[in-house]
Amino acid sequence: MLDNIKKLSQVLSNTFNAKDIVNVLSEYFVQNFGISSLDIYVFDDTTKSLRDFARNWLYIEEICDKQTTGQLYSYFEVLCYKLHVEENKFLYYGLHKGTKLIGMLKMDVSFIDTENLIKFLEYGSYIISLKIQNVILSEKMQKNIDFHDSMKNIAKIIETQYELNYIIPLIGEMIDKFVSNHLIYIFIRNETEQTYRLVWPGACKDEKIYGLLSVLTPNSDCVMTADKKIGLFPLVTEGKLIGCVVAKSTDGRLNEKEVEYIEQLTNQAATTIDRANVYAEILKHATLDALTGFYNRRQLEERSKQEVSGAKRKNKPLCAIMTDIDFFKRVNDTYGHAVGDIVLKNVAHIIKSQLRDYDIAGRYGGEEFTILLPYTTLSEAQMVAERLRITVEKKHIDISKVVPDSPVKYINVTISLGVHQLQTDENETDLIQKADKALYEAKSGGRNKVVIYDIQNNL
Numbered sequence: 001m002l003d004n005i006k007k008l009s010q011v012l013s014n015t016f017n018a019k020d021i022v023n024v025l026s027e028y029f030v031q032n033f034g035i036s037s038l039d040i041y042v043f044d045d046t047t048k049s050l051r052d053f054a055r056n057w058l059y060i061e062e063i064c065d066k067q068t069t070g071q072l073y074s075y076f077e078v079l080c081y082k083l084h085v086e087e088n089k090f091l092y093y094g095l096h097k098g099t100k101l102i103g104m105l106k107m108d109v110s111f112i113d114t115e116n117l118i119k120f121l122e123y124g125s126y127i128i129s130l131k132i133q134n135v136i137l138s139e140k141m142q143k144n145i146d147f148h149d150s151m152k153n154i155a156k157i158i159e160t161q162y163e164l165n166y167i168i169p170l171i172g173e174m175i176d177k178f179v180s181n182h183l184i185y186i187f188i189r190n191e192t193e194q195t196y197r198l199v200w201p202g203a204c205k206d207e208k209i210y211g212l213l214s215v216l217t218p219n220s221d222c223v224m225t226a227d228k229k230i231g232l233f234p235l236v237t238e239g240k241l242i243g244c245v246v247a248k249s250t251d252g253r254l255n256e257k258e259v260e261y262i263e264q265l266t267n268q269a270a271t272t273i274d275r276a277n278v279y280a281e282i283l284k285h286a287t288l289d290a291l292t293g294f295y296n297r298r299q300l301e302e303r304s305k306q307e308v309s310g311a312k313r314k315n316k317p318l319c320a321i322m323t324d325i326d327f328f329k330r331v332n333d334t335y336g337h338a339v340g341d342i343v344l345k346n347v348a349h350i351i352k353s354q355l356r357d358y359d360i361a362g363r364y365g366g367e368e369f370t371i372l373l374p375y376t377t378l379s380e381a382q383m384v385a386e387r388l389r390i391t392v393e394k395k396h397i398d399i400s401k402v403v404p405d406s407p408v409k410y411i412n413v414t415i416s417l418g419v420h421q422l423q424t425d426e427n428e429t430d431l432i433q434k435a436d437k438a439l440y441e442a443k444s445g446g447r448n449k450v451v452i453y454d455i456q457n458n459l
Contacts, residue, residue: 015131017135018053018054018132018135019054019055021040021053021054021131021132021135022038022039022040022053022054023054025038025040025128026038029107029117033112033116033117033120034111034112035107035108035109035112035117036108036109036110036111037107037108038105038106038107038108039052039054039105039106039107040052040053040054040095040103040104040105040106040128040132041053041060041072041076041103041104041106042095042102042103042132042136043076043101043102043103044255049061050072050073050076050103053103053132059253060072072106075087075092075104076092076101076104078092079092079093079094079101079104080094080101082094083121083122084118084121086109086114089108089109089110090106090107090108090109091105091106091107091109091114091117091118092104092105092106093105093107093118093121093125094125095125095128095129095132096125096126096129097129097133102129102132102133103129103132105121105125105128164188164199164273164276164277164280167272167273167276168186168199168200168273169200171186171200171265171269171272171273172184172186172200172201174265175245175247175261175262175265175266175269179247179254179258179261179262182247182248182249182250182254182258183247183248183249183250184200184201184245184246184247184248185198185200185201185204185209185245185246185248186198186199186200186243186244186245186246187199187213187243187244187245187246188242188243188273189235189241189242189243189244191240191241191242196210196213196243196244199243204246206248208230209230209246209248212225212230212232212246213232213244213246216232216234216241216244217234217241218234218236218239218240218241220232220234220236220241221234222234222259222262222263224254224259227253228249228253228254229248229249229253229254230246230247230248230249231246231247231254231259231262232244232245232246233245233246233247233262233263233266234266235266235269235270235273236270237270237271237273237274238274240274242270242273242274242277243270243273245262245265245266245269247262287299289362289363291341291344291345291348291363292344292345292348292363292369293348293352294348294351294352294361294362294363294369295360295361295362295363296362296363297362297363297364297365299362300360300362300363300364300370301428303360303362303372304320304370304372304428304431304432305428307360307372307374307428308422308426308427308428308431310374311374311422312422312424316374316375317375317376317377317378317421317422318372318373318374318375318376318421318422318431319372319373319376319377319378319380319381319419319420319421319422320370320371320372320373320419320420320422320431320432320434320435321370321371321373321381321384321385321388321417321418321419321435322364322368322369322370322371322417322418322432322435322436322438322439323351323368323369323371323385323388323415323416323417323418323439324366324367324368324369324415324416324439324443325343325344325347325367325413325414325415326413326414326415326416326443326447326448327413327447328340328343328366328367328413331343331411331413335399335402335403335406335411336402336403338402338403339399339402339403339411342397342398342399342402343397343411343413344367346395346397347369347392347413347415348361348363348369350388350391350392350395351369351371351388354384354387354388354391355371355373355384358374359371359372359373359374360372360374368439370432370435371384377421378419378420378421378452381419381421382419382450382452385417385419385450386450388415388417389414389415389416389417389448389449389450392413392414392415393412393414393415393448395412395413396410396411396412397410397411397412397413398410399411414447414448415448416439416442416443416447416448416449416450416451417438417439417442417449417450417451418435418436418437418438418439418440418441418442418450418451418452418453419435419438419450419451419452419453420434420435420437420438420452420453423455434453435453437453438451438452438453438454439451
């Protein structure tokens with residue numbers, strides 16, 4: 001007996017994770033006692049549930065049918081006052097921490113005499129139990145260390161990073177680390193429209209989550225579904241609801257510790273995200289034209305340099321379109337500058353609606369706009385320009401709210417456009433200037449037309 005106990009201690013001494021422990025124990029009991037299989041179930045005090053020790057701590061309800069689950073719980077209850085139960089060719093043996101039952105072994109003993117095995121387990125079960133307790137404690141300690149490291153990392157992000165596109169994936173990954181059996185989603189709230197936009201990860205197909213978001217208020221605590229498989233953690237800062245972190249189960253339920261982790265991380269994340277939003281607002285006013293929402297002249301010049309550099313490095317086409325509103329001075333003189341602003345906004349809106357996400361539009365000055373089309377050939381850019389020209393020409397611009405006494409409710413304007421494709425020996429200044437020359441030709445040639453820069457004649 002003492003030799004077997006010593007062997008058991010030796011096989012467990014160099015094993016440190018749950019799956020390996022079950023594997024070496026299975027091999028040990030097969031070789032020494034002839035059992036056919038071994039499972040270990042550990043009782044989780046937080047959720048009052050049995051978990052499979054070897055299978056990533058999954059709840060037995062998630063890996064066993066209803067009948068088997070019921071049987072396992074009934075045997076566990078019996079083991080609260082008995083050391084073992086032998087039934088249906090299986091031996092169930094309790095694992096204790098002092099006098100407290102913390103789990104059980106399940107062994108297939110179909111082909112053996114269990115007398116020696118039971119005698120051995122009177123002592124061996126305490127060694128197994130102690131090893132399991134050490135593993136659980138070690139995992140909890142490591143998770144606490146990792147958690148506090150993550151809190152420090154988020155605090156560091158607050159001090160050093162301002163871009164939401166960079167911050168949010170990091171926060172999502174940090175939270176995901178502590179709830180491995182759950183999917184994590186981060187939503188940002190549009191306060192004006194009172195809607196939520198998913199910002200991490202790329203998609204959420206569960207419509208139930210979108211419905212749950214509508215119940216949140218700035219005073220909401222964590223909101224859990226009845227089955228505890230979905231948790232909503234509001235992002236609140238200075239009394240303002242700015243978004244929400246959602247945890248959705250893939251296997252189990254959120255336990256108290258996981259809820260505690262996410263709440264602390266969410267509180268820290270809310271400060272980070274709010275700070276980034278404030279910075280983005282400041283940056284937007286520094287780089288965007290207030291009237292149209294396009295890049296201002298200075299920022300447009302910076303983006304032009306970047307796009308030209310990228311196009312040359314990747315050997316990809318890049319086109320520029322210069323456009324302005326025909327007879328714009330006449331609009332201002334006839335209807336006033338307020339109507340002129342309405343016209344500028346409408347034309348800018350049309351331009352934006354016709355471009356791709358990665359195209360770039362800027363207000364070059366006055367009523368003149370610059371458009372950069374990456375990965376676009378000259379013929380494709382010409383089609384874009386022609387589409388813009390036609391769309392603007394067809395647009396009836398409502399001026400009645402600005403000039404209620406005007407005899408006309410709607411006015412129409414047209415635009416002229418010049419197009420040029422970047423050449424290998426050109427820089428960003430050449431690109432814009434040649435598109436502008438083509439625009440001049442369009443205006444000189446009658447307006448409301450598209451002209452391609454003539455490389456051959458430099459016109």
